[in-house]
Amino acid sequence: MxxxxxxxxxxxxxxxxxxxxxxxxxxxxxxxxxxxxxxxxxxxxxxxxxxxxxxxxxxxxxxxxxxxxxxxxxxxxxxxxxxxxxxxxxxxxxxxxxxxxxxxxxxxxxxxxxxxxxxxxxxxxxxxxxxxxxxxxxxxxxxxxxxxxxxxxxxxxxxxxxxxxxxxxxxxxxxxxxxxxxxxxxxxxxxxxxxxxxxxxxxxxxxxxxxxxxxxxxxxxxxxxxxxxxxxxxxxxxxxxxxxxxxxxxHCPFEYTYFAHPTSQIEGINVYSSRKNIGRVLAEKYPIEADIVVPVPDSARPAALGYSEKSGIPFEEGLLKDRYKRKGSWRSFIEPEKREAIVSNISTIKNVIEGKRIVLIDDSVVRGTSSKIIVGNKLRNAKKVSLLLTFPPIIYPCYMGIDFPTQEELLAYKVCGTSTNIEEINKKVAEHIGASFVGYNDVDGLSKGIGLPKNQICLSCITGDYSCLKFKPKFRSREEMKE
Ligand code: SF4
Structure with missing residues (x-):
């Protein structure tokens, strides 16, 4: 059941x-x-x-x-x-x-x-x-x-x-x-x-x-x-x-970092501005020597701009989504069965990325499939790729409306279990997806970037604290979820 x-x-x-x-x-x-x-x-x-x-x-x-x-x-x-x-x-x-x-x-x-x-x-x-x-x-x-x-x-x-x-x-x-x-x-x-x-x-x-x-x-x-x-x-x-x-x-912080439209105001905060702020937070947290800052299109673009502004490293569009293959904008995270097809709709601007040390900004790594393809394939001609993530490591499933359905599918959990040691998670996820470096945001950086106090945002998928639910759900496998 x-x-x-x-x-x-x-x-x-x-x-x-x-x-x-x-x-x-x-x-x-x-x-x-x-x-x-x-x-x-x-x-x-x-x-x-x-x-x-x-x-x-x-x-x-x-x-x-x-x-x-x-x-x-x-x-x-x-x-x-x-x-x-x-x-x-x-x-x-x-x-x-x-x-x-x-x-x-x-x-x-x-x-x-x-x-x-x-x-x-x-x-x-x-x-x-x-x-x-x-x-x-x-x-x-x-x-x-x-x-x-x-x-x-x-x-x-x-x-x-x-x-x-x-x-x-x-x-x-x-x-x-x-x-x-x-x-x-x-x-x-x-x-x-x-x-x-x-x-x-x-x-x-x-x-x-x-x-x-x-x-x-x-x-x-x-x-x-x-x-x-x-x-x-x-x-x-x-x-x-x-x-x-x-x-x-x-309030779900994933709405701010990924899901909601950049023009929307949620709880009085503009989604675009919060994404850009998180980029600035990442620049403070992870100062990296690089030639260009590149977003994974589209949701990470404001964060990449924020990182670029704060660090002084030029912003470049090294990856572009082909908008003409299908009506509507496919979202790679929410259609897992189509993920590889969607990532294949991302084109690389070779002249921009070739031989460059790149700070690549993405909103999150859930299962790691897209990140691996982007780093290992789309950016294979870059000299070095450091991937920074606006959302902290996702270690627990979400039962409040976003599809991180089962713990066993989550990359951070797969490589580090429930460890909260962010350096260790950064290192192991980097090894898994083949990046030179991975730097996750943390809960403080997320709260600061969005502009909402920690006690006003949901953190269950990051911390495993489900106390905002009436009772804690029992973790299920994907097969059980389908029953
Ligand atoms: S667990 Fe909370 S923070 Fe994570 S996606 Fe679900 S609602 Fe958002």
Missing amino acids: SLISPREKCGVIGIFSLNDHNIVPLLISGLEALQHRGQESWGIGVHGHATFKRDGVVSRSAELEYDEISKIEGSVGIGHVRYSTTAKSAVGYAQPIDVGGLTENHSFRIAHNGTLEREGLVENIRDLGFSSPYGVTDTELMGMGLYKLLKSGKSLAEAFEKLNPYLNGSFSIVLLTSKGDLIGARDERGFRPLCLGWHAETSSYVIASESCALEAIGAKLLRDVEPGEIMKIDKDGLESFYFAHQERHA
Whole structure:
């Protein structure tokens, strides 16, 4: 039995127009702006219409099925882009998910970014007939639990409060109720981002995973949805209340170093600036004699700029991603089965790197596959490659929405076990991937670079401290995760 759902790293959006504008074009554009969070499937749920779901990237369907999508009109709706690396990729797993009959009181559609441990949720709704978790996703289980509580007469805040003890993990969600209300909620630790915006032209509130979606549709960022907060938007406007309160938040630093869009503001901090700052931190920590600083495209580019600025070593684009081979930007970390193909889409500018001593900046080494190819193959004509990493060694799995699924796959763990001796990890990882030197960031450098105190960020995959979860998950193998 799988304890942890394969639902992961997605993007959500919800829009409510107070003066009845058709928000569907905004919903589609917002989802396109969140495409980096999930390229496997997508969907929208618009009040008064059946849920629309498709495989692949939004722009492809929006182009091919323009006429069909144009028929969907409404003043409130939600949307989702999805990634999953361990479960089936079928459109049947796409979101939003319908919970309860579409017109039934208390029913709703739900779109979820995050991962929730399933056992507790199954236990919570066993009396609804879910005796086995097979084939039922964490999102469905959470939805059914909520539905059950709402149907029993609980208010929204009471229902979330009652369900919260069973919600072990991360969730940033949007809900569209059968009445046509929009609801947004974020887990009590704030693992995944969620923010609120205002689109003046259509008098719409927008709730989205990242502010890049607001920017894309011309909406203004108002604020983050706070950990433990629920937002309800209806014809009377916006109402906010809390189902939980935790002093210790656990924002995921991986959003800043890799996952989120550089233009986004999360917890008041611009992702691009935090990446650049981390590059400066790395320059202080690892002063290296080199000819050029080169980023692994694309997410490490700001950090390489920061390193270059601080060290005075010129920045060069020695590696370029071929953007024309496939629509959408493949992300090498989140599609493991396609990793080698993606790295093969990185081209080397031979004139730039030949005979040079290179400081190569990357965001992280998870399994080490891409780094080995880049160092050993793409940069084989360089004189020397020193690889610096913006994220500390990943030694433990993530159960809060990023796919570091099993400890046995993590390179730092494979070569050094749970050692926290960073010099030793640097040395062994360098040997493994064939670099002259490897220098990982550490927790202090990560916190300083991002600009969030250590007690406000999640560090579980670095330290093995899972105390921000309600209970520690049992480590699983990849095979067990797939069951
Ligand atoms: S375990 Fe790591 S990747 Fe997962 S939420 Fe925490 S910091 Fe982010």
